[in-house]
Structure formats: C-alpha cells, structure tokens
Amino acid sequence: MKEAEASKRKHSGAGEDFAAAIADLPLISRVYFFPEIDSTSTWAHQLLLKSGYSAALHGSIVLADYQTAGRGRYQRAWVSPPQRSLLFTLILSANAFPFKAQRSLATRSQHVAQWLSLAAPLSVCEGLQEAAQIPARVKYPNDVYVHDSKIAGILLENSGSEHEWFLVGIGVNVNQTRDELPSPAECQATSLFCETQRQFERPRVLRAILEKLSRWWELGDIAPLTRRMNELCYTIGRLVKIVLPETEIMGVALGIAPGGALLVRDSAGRTREVYAGDIRELRFIEPKP
Missing domain, CATH: 3.30.930.10 (Bira Bifunctional Protein; Domain 2)
Known part of the structure; x- marks a missing residue:
C-alpha cells in the first residue's frame, strides 16, 4: 500500500x-x-x-x-x-x-x-x-x-x-x-x-x-x-463571453487548438486563441431569436 x-x-x-x-x-x-x-x-x-x-x-x-x-x-x-x-x-x-x-x-x-x-x-x-x-x-x-x-x-x-x-x-x-x-x-x-x-x-x-x-x-x-x-468539450459550438484580465471577447467557440488554447471566432470574424490560465470567467450566451 x-x-x-x-x-x-x-x-x-x-x-x-x-x-x-x-x-x-x-x-x-x-x-x-x-x-x-x-x-x-x-x-x-x-x-x-x-x-x-x-x-x-x-x-x-x-x-x-x-x-x-x-x-x-x-x-x-x-x-x-x-x-x-x-x-x-x-x-x-x-x-x-x-x-x-x-x-x-x-x-x-x-x-x-x-x-x-x-x-x-x-x-x-x-x-x-x-x-x-x-x-x-x-x-x-x-x-x-x-x-x-x-x-x-x-x-x-x-x-x-x-x-x-x-x-x-x-x-x-x-x-x-x-x-x-x-x-x-x-x-x-x-x-x-x-x-x-x-x-x-x-x-x-x-x-x-x-x-x-x-x-x-x-x-x-x-x-x-x-x-x-x-x-x-461542452463549450464548442456555443456563443460565449470570455472575461480576460484586460478585455472581454464575445464570439463562438470553435474548438481546441493543438497547443490547448480555446479557439473563438469573435464578432469581427477573427479567430482568437484563449488559454485557460488567462480566463477569469466564461459564460454561455443564449442566441437572440
């Protein structure tokens, strides 16, 4: 033992x-x-x-x-x-x-x-x-x-x-x-x-x-x-709001990058990489009808 x-x-x-x-x-x-x-x-x-x-x-x-x-x-x-x-x-x-x-x-x-x-x-x-x-x-x-x-x-x-x-x-x-x-x-x-x-x-x-x-x-x-x-990953495909130390990102979670970051397509159409250690809060947003 x-x-x-x-x-x-x-x-x-x-x-x-x-x-x-x-x-x-x-x-x-x-x-x-x-x-x-x-x-x-x-x-x-x-x-x-x-x-x-x-x-x-x-x-x-x-x-x-x-x-x-x-x-x-x-x-x-x-x-x-x-x-x-x-x-x-x-x-x-x-x-x-x-x-x-x-x-x-x-x-x-x-x-x-x-x-x-x-x-x-x-x-x-x-x-x-x-x-x-x-x-x-x-x-x-x-x-x-x-x-x-x-x-x-x-x-x-x-x-x-x-x-x-x-x-x-x-x-x-x-x-x-x-x-x-x-x-x-x-x-x-x-x-x-x-x-x-x-x-x-x-x-x-x-x-x-x-x-x-x-x-x-x-x-x-x-x-x-x-x-x-x-x-x-339950997050993929959902509309999310991510709170970072100095900014916020709103967009659709696309998947996990090879290095482990969450890929998010923001409202401007850009794909952003967000690492777990940087996320202060991640909330799901219900799409408007």
Missing part, C-alpha cells in the same frame, strides 16, 4: 478505503486523509513549503471528507456536506513529467501547466463517464458538466520558485441529493446520485479519475489530449 501519514492511519475507515483503491496506481506515491480540513489545496501547499519542495512529494494526494474553506478559481467557495463529495488535491512536479514529444512552450513548467489544464478536466470527465455511465462533458477551462449542470470543478495552482510544482484540486459532487446542492439561483449543479438515483462508493470514483490521469501522464504528450478535448 502507498505510504500514508498518521492522519490517515488514525482514522482508519474512509482513509484506508481511499488508499486501498489507488494503491497500485504508479502516479500516486503518498496518501494523506482528513475527516475535516480547511482546504486540501491549502494543506498541500503548506506541506510543500515545510518540506522545502522535496521531490519525494511528487504524486502525493490529500483527501478530505469535509472542507470548511474549500475554494475554486478566484477564491470562489466550494461547499459540500460531509462524506457526500470527492474532495482532493494532487501534488505533481513538472520535473517528473515524462516528455514523449517536442515541447511547444518555452519552459517545462509552462508546458506542464498547459498539459494539466486539459488533462485534469478530461480525466475527471472520462472517469465519471466510466464510473457512472453519464454523459459528462468538459466546460472549458475547468468544470465538468452533465447536460447543463455542473458536477465537478478543477482548481490548478502553481508553487515553487520556478512554478515547477502543481496543485491539482478537484471536487466532485457524488452522493448529494437535490436539497444538498446549491440552489439554481446560486449555481446549476448536479451529482452522480441526482443523475442516476444510485449511491456511489467514493473510493471507486476516485480510482476511475486517477486511472485516467495516470494514463494521460504516461503518454507525456499534449496532442492526444487536444484531440480528445475536441470530442468532449
């Missing part, structure tokens, strides 16, 4: 179930489990700092049954009842990435950042498709939807002096009922239970997601990721 800290051994039930489910995955090195924590991503970041960015932490995963201060992009709150969601952060090092193809970006960290911006949501999407047989799709850049409702979110953060460490925070709505999800006025959300009327074992859902991510990691190439994202 993978190395696990005292926090996991102390609370044997759920922590051991999670650790056992992913014990044989080559990408995972250590498992840290908490019944309750402020944020798995915050704790993972502190772990890296305290270790002096030890290479041994590559592949570590921090899991929790409940977060008191879970967050998404731009500090948006992620709220979920205890033991109903899948809440975890995976620590990955760009220095461990198995490059199998020529890099398109200047630095290793930049390349891995763009790779992860595709691989993380795709792995969640494919994992949920396999675990629950639901029509999950990726809403570029960092959400997974079923039909028109959000079922999962991904938060990708950098750490380290050269941004060579990545914290991949993932939250999946698993066994929440309708009453336990945010109101439609706050967020149109769903869960595996709401979609299937079945309860799911969270360790099995975790394994399905991490199996997909491990496979993509071993490929070490962004090209197959972009092809797959073009097949599973």
Whole structure:
C-alpha cells in the first residue's frame, strides 16, 4: 500500500478505503486523509513549503471528507456536506513529467501547466463517464458538466520558485441529493446520485479519475489530449463571453487548438486563441431569436 501519514492511519475507515483503491496506481506515491480540513489545496501547499519542495512529494494526494474553506478559481467557495463529495488535491512536479514529444512552450513548467489544464478536466470527465455511465462533458477551462449542470470543478495552482510544482484540486459532487446542492439561483449543479438515483462508493470514483490521469501522464504528450478535448468539450459550438484580465471577447467557440488554447471566432470574424490560465470567467450566451 502507498505510504500514508498518521492522519490517515488514525482514522482508519474512509482513509484506508481511499488508499486501498489507488494503491497500485504508479502516479500516486503518498496518501494523506482528513475527516475535516480547511482546504486540501491549502494543506498541500503548506506541506510543500515545510518540506522545502522535496521531490519525494511528487504524486502525493490529500483527501478530505469535509472542507470548511474549500475554494475554486478566484477564491470562489466550494461547499459540500460531509462524506457526500470527492474532495482532493494532487501534488505533481513538472520535473517528473515524462516528455514523449517536442515541447511547444518555452519552459517545462509552462508546458506542464498547459498539459494539466486539459488533462485534469478530461480525466475527471472520462472517469465519471466510466464510473457512472453519464454523459459528462468538459466546460472549458475547468468544470465538468452533465447536460447543463455542473458536477465537478478543477482548481490548478502553481508553487515553487520556478512554478515547477502543481496543485491539482478537484471536487466532485457524488452522493448529494437535490436539497444538498446549491440552489439554481446560486449555481446549476448536479451529482452522480441526482443523475442516476444510485449511491456511489467514493473510493471507486476516485480510482476511475486517477486511472485516467495516470494514463494521460504516461503518454507525456499534449496532442492526444487536444484531440480528445475536441470530442468532449461542452463549450464548442456555443456563443460565449470570455472575461480576460484586460478585455472581454464575445464570439463562438470553435474548438481546441493543438497547443490547448480555446479557439473563438469573435464578432469581427477573427479567430482568437484563449488559454485557460488567462480566463477569469466564461459564460454561455443564449442566441437572440
């Protein structure tokens, strides 16, 4: 079994179930489990700092049954009842990435950042498709939807002096009922239970997601990721408004470029490339009748 800290051994039930489910995955090195924590991503970041960015932490995963201060992009709150969601952060090092193809970006960290911006949501999407047989799709850049409702979110953060460490925070709505999800006025959300009327074992859902991510990691190439994202991207073909740090773009999402950017045809007919890391907000716009 993978190395696990005292926090996991102390609370044997759920922590051991999670650790056992992913014990044989080559990408995972250590498992840290908490019944309750402020944020798995915050704790993972502190772990890296305290270790002096030890290479041994590559592949570590921090899991929790409940977060008191879970967050998404731009500090948006992620709220979920205890033991109903899948809440975890995976620590990955760009220095461990198995490059199998020529890099398109200047630095290793930049390349891995763009790779992860595709691989993380795709792995969640494919994992949920396999675990629950639901029509999950990726809403570029960092959400997974079923039909028109959000079922999962991904938060990708950098750490380290050269941004060579990545914290991949993932939250999946698993066994929440309708009453336990945010109101439609706050967020149109769903869960595996709401979609299937079945309860799911969270360790099995975790394994399905991490199996997909491990496979993509071993490929070490962004090209197959972009092809797959073009097949599973919920955003393509829709009229969108994209808020960037200094401007806004309104247009039709055309697809994913070879380097992973979203291609958008703007109102002037120009095709623009928009990278995930630059997007502050992406909203769908209903066409006027």
